[in-house]
Amino acid sequence: MSEETFTGKITIRDVAVRAGVALSSVSRVMSGHPDVSLAMRARVEEAVSTLGYEPDLIAQSLRSGSTRIIGFIIRDISNPLYALVARACEQELQRHGYSMILMNSDANIETESKNFQIMRRRRVDGVIASLVDEGDPSVKKSLISLNAAIVLLDREVKGIHTSAVLTNHYQGVYEATKHLIDAGHTKIGFVTGDENVYTTRNRMRGFKQAFGDIGKEIDESFLALGGFDAEYAFVHTHNLMTSQPRPTALMTGGISSTWGALRALKEIGLKVGEDLAFVALDEWPLFDIFSPEISCVYRDARTIGAESAHMMLQILKSGVQKKLIIETKFTARFSSGGGL
């Protein structure tokens, strides 16, 4: 600090003069912007190196009003699907000179509110978020008072227009349910999170449509829509599968739900693909390796992550908001046989 007082701080202008290029070109190189020629990058980097220039991102933030930080708020980064989304998103943001602050909400609406509050105080340029509960009054408040760009992951909040990357769960769940119905199942259990988020509503729509096709209603007593965590799935799979009558097939929505359900089935002693048919919504990499091989509805987490970053960058650049739909695909494997 004291050194600067005597030597005069090297500024971005000095770098531009030395490199013989425009100020904006130096900015683009320094922020890691991809649209920079190799020759331009080399000239700027030579000048930066010779002068010993070190950009002060904090001071730049104050000048430009932009921190070039994007918040990423999800329930739990240790959910493998979110981790893949986060990785792809972070890499894409960084390629464009943005950094990502990660916060877990832990399925807790108060933690989520606090996360948004901190993001606001940190003056992030935007937040990419998977909300705990779309309907909670605090959510609308959080989104409005954030005063920054927003991209929602698989969420829709009534009365607020935001960009969103949505998954077409409907199609995959419809196909999976039809697959089970075609095999003769009508008693199909469903264990996942609450309908207060788009994910579950969209999945249930596919589930109901497949029953509607054969002129049947779903049996509500086979539904457990109360939590995305493994503990909830464990308890409710246990309850469902030890009651009479019990489902002959089971679907679980989300990786943690699948984990909890499989643990319960193992404890009860019910063999997946033999004593019951089983379909997981969202895939783990190991699903095709272990026995029993698990039938699942797949969505591409990397694409979701990269696209959420692109949509964020588009809002920041041109203010354009949009919704993007990611398709799903049902793959039948050993686990969805049996049970009848």
Add this chain to the structure above:
Amino acid sequence: MSEETFTGKITIRDVAVRAGVALSSVSRVMSGHPDVSLAMRARVEEAVSTLGYEPDLIAQSLRSGSTRIIGFIIRDISNPLYALVARACEQELQRHGYSMILMNSDANIETESKNFQIMRRRRVDGVIASLVDEGDPSVKKSLISLNAAIVLLDREVKGIHTSAVLTNHYQGVYEATKHLIDAGHTKIGFVTGDENVYTTRNRMRGFKQAFGDIGKEIDESFLALGGFDAEYAFVHTHNLMTSQPRPTALMTGGISSTWGALRALKEIGLKVGEDLAFVALDEWPLFDIFSPEISCVYRDARTIGAESAHMMLQILKSGVQKKLIIETKFTARFSSGGGL
């Protein structure tokens, strides 16, 4: 902004006066510091709410020289072990008023250097990092020029004294290898990352010690120590297990290695626990659910994450650096039988 000019910005002093408490107490409440009484929190929050005070963390950063941001640099957040570490770390940091910027290095030393450079420019208070390669000259430079607190995850860099959370892989791998040797195996393959990181060196020490106990040397031709990624493990497991003579037992270091190796074994048609004995270093939650059940050396990722945060906070508070050792535990399951 223009509003502030006319109304006068509400400052932290106004809040302290209104609440009738010290400035430092307001700071503690606002930063989410845990050592605050409920009564104090209520008084401050009432004053904040009444006055409509909104702390400007960027301006605070410039005043205090502290951004209250910690960088978290890892190879790949989609590795489930790192995701658990990151989650526990983020939650612990946030409890103390710090936010976490996440960056993936993607096993690329240049990306890692760039990550450190950006962390420096962002003036983070510290970085928690799992380095790609301890020995690379750029690493030492990155750590020194960071000019912030450092906690390394399972890494040791020669000539630089930093805090670190290290895992005692030695013990778990020693027990696992002994378990295999006791069953009659001497041809044991080992597929994992390079010895340029503590993790592999420490694991190899346990591996060699178990052979040393019976007066034998390990067979170097059964080692593939070149990468932590699934692709590397896939290719090298394939090579090892289709060569003559082939190992009768196999150990894989890291979750991605395990994934790649299991895929190769499945493709070759070798049954784990029957045609060969198999031990994984690092556990997936599903290891105890699927068949075959996988024997593994376990370490507690949540503890690693929380402790890395504690160590970071300790450096920032009192400058104290230390190393902490996390123990491992070998659990024999079905997969480590067979093969002979």
